[in-house]
Amino acid sequence: MSKESKTWDLADEFPDTPARRAVVSVVRGFGAIARRMSPHYARFGLTPPQFQMLTVLNRLSGEQVTQRRLGRELYVSFPNVTVMLSRLEQANLIERKINVVDRRERFVSITRKGRSLLRKVWKEQPAQLECVMTGLDDSERRQLARLMNKMLASHTRPSNEEV
Amino acid sequence: MSKESKTWDLADEFPDTPARRAVVSVVRGFGAIARRMSPHYARFGLTPPQFQMLTVLNRLSGEQVTQRRLGRELYVSFPNVTVMLSRLEQANLIERKINVVDRRERFVSITRKGRSLLRKVWKEQPAQLECVMTGLDDSERRQLARLMNKMLASHTRPSNEEV
DNA sequence: CGTTATTAGTTAACATATAAACTATCTCTT
DNA sequence: AAGAGATAGTTTATATGTTAACTAATAACG
Numbered sequence: 001m002s003k004e005s006k007t008w009d010l011a012d013e014f015p016d017t018p019a020r021r022a023v024v025s026v027v028r029g030f031g032a033i034a035r036r037m038s039p040h041y042a043r044f045g046l047t048p049p050q051f052q053m054l055t056v057l058n059r060l061s062g063e064q065v066t067q068r069r070l071g072r073e074l075y076v077s078f079p080n081v082t083v084m085l086s087r088l089e090q091a092n093l094i095e096r097k098i099n100v101v102d103r104r105e106r107f108v109s110i111t112r113k114g115r116s117l118l119r120k121v122w123k124e125q126p127a128q129l130e131c132v133m134t135g136l137d138d139s140e141r142r143q144l145a146r147l148m149n150k151m152l153a154s155h156t157r158p159s160n161e162e163v
Numbered sequence: 164m165s166k167e168s169k170t171w172d173l174a175d176e177f178p179d180t181p182a183r184r185a186v187v188s189v190v191r192g193f194g195a196i197a198r199r200m201s202p203h204y205a206r207f208g209l210t211p212p213q214f215q216m217l218t219v220l221n222r223l224s225g226e227q228v229t230q231r232r233l234g235r236e237l238y239v240s241f242p243n244v245t246v247m248l249s250r251l252e253q254a255n256l257i258e259r260k261i262n263v264v265d266r267r268e269r270f271v272s273i274t275r276k277g278r279s280l281l282r283k284v285w286k287e288q289p290a291q292l293e294c295v296m297t298g299l300d301d302s303e304r305r306q307l308a309r310l311m312n313k314m315l316a317s318h319t320r321p322s323n324e325e326v
Numbered sequence: 327c328g329t330t331a332t333t334a335g336t337t338a339a340c341a342t343a344t345a346a347a348c349t350a351t352c353t354c355t356t
Numbered sequence: 357a358a359g360a361g362a363t364a365g366t367t368t369a370t371a372t373g374t375t376a377a378c379t380a381a382t383a384a385c386g
Contacts, residue, residue, distance in 0.1 A: 014285040018304035019296040023196055025311035030193035031238055032318045033186055038374095047374095049342065068364065075194055080343055082366055087341080104351045104364040122177040133182040135317025140310055141181035147299060147307045148188035154298025155195045201344095210344095212372065231334065243373055245336055250371080267334040267381045330384080337378070348367070355360080 026148075033132050040128045044121050045091075049076070053084055054118050057094060057110040064099070064107045093117060189311075196295050203291045207284050208254075212239070216247055217281050220257060220273040227262070227270045256280060 014020075034048065041051045056073050057065065071081045085108060088094040093114035099105040110118070133141055177183075197211065204214045219236050220228065234244045248271060251257040256277035262268040273281070296304055 013282070014288050017289060017292065018301045018308070019292040020289070021308040022296055022299070022304040022311075023292050025308040025315070026189060026192050026196060028315055029189050029311040032315055033189060035238070036318070047341065066364075075198070076342090077344055078365070079345085079367080084342075102352070102364085106365075119176070125177050126180060126183070129180065129182040129186050133185055133314065135314045136185070136310060138181045140313070141185040144307070144310045144314075145181070145184040145188040147303055147310070148185075148192040150303070151296065151298045151307075152188070152191055152195055155199070210371065229334075239372090240374060241335070242337080242375085247372075265334085265382070269335075327386105329386090332381100332383070334381080335379085338376085339374100341372100341374075343372075344370080346368085349365085351362100351364080353360100353362075356358090 036132045037128060040124065041121065043124075044117060046117070046121070049074075049084060050088060050093075051118075051121060053088065054093060054110060054114055057108060058115060058118055061110055061115075065109065066099075066105050067108060070108060088114070199295045200291060203287065204284065206287075207280060209280070209284070212237075212247060213251060213256075214281075214284060216251060217256060217273060217277050220271060221278060221281055224273055224278075228272065229262075229268045230271060233271060251277070 038048055041048050046054070052074055053070065056070065060069075060073075067081045067085065068078060070076075070085075071078045074081075076084075085094060085096065089096060092111055095109050095111055096106045097109075099107055136144065201211055204211050209217070215237055216233070219233065223232075223236075230244045230248065231241060233239075233248075234241045237244075239247075248257060248259065252259060255274055258272050258274055259269045260272075262270055299307065
């Protein structure tokens, strides 16, 4: 009966719409990506969220980045930012300095050690991504990205870097 | 310069391949889906993983389901299954019964209360999925699912129901 | 049979995630 | 300038997730 997806079925009691098929496939796809990438980061002593944090801090270096800003960039709660940064600070991968103009704020920056670690990860990264996306050719990968971004565009994303 | 994706940029120091675009878009798409669906489940007192657990238990009802089986189905570690089931058991949504033939095993099943809760969630589910996938028409949704499933097919998935 | 292996599940230690309540600081209004 | 309110960050409580170390029960075989 089913033309595609013999590997698993959706034997439930609510309707099998294209929307459902799409959501389920994205959730499974993300799971597969996470399972492949997580050991890659672990080889450098990083968790995936820690890698994300360092990546964002590297991209924003030069700016005065508050912890709230980081939470918005990463779609992560502010308490979680606090805890994650504490660990990264302990590992000397990031620094926090109090803003003397507004002593509530703390500016976060990546250290030289953090940047150096990031470069090591990046050297392996393209091979990892290639491995994850085996199964799709470049044209299909572009098509996939196009569709996902079109979906994302419909979700007005309130928290973003430009104010 | 960039033809697509004005919303965000990948200003880093490793190459911007189609594979990277695809992976980033899937990760972001999953994030968007999670942010939309999580409050939906919360309205019924469930977390997303708890909903997944109940869904699988419902699908497998009639079979004698061990906790290891659940871990494999959900791609979740066995200790995590223990903890999650303890909470669901406390809420009377699932039951655990020791297998008298092999007293190491415990068969897990969804309770009537669990099934009834699941039905309530399902009633709202199609509207939620529709909302998440606004932005794509049905043809695009099918295309997206097709591409994701093709990607998934290349990841030989060792842990599955048929032994 | 009895020692050894393996298997199912749990516990412990830790990282990530949230919401809610708290502290410290600044801003705004009068 | 004083008090009300807002803002940045932390702490607390709880849920999810991992790996490693443990318990209890079964299986293997000598």
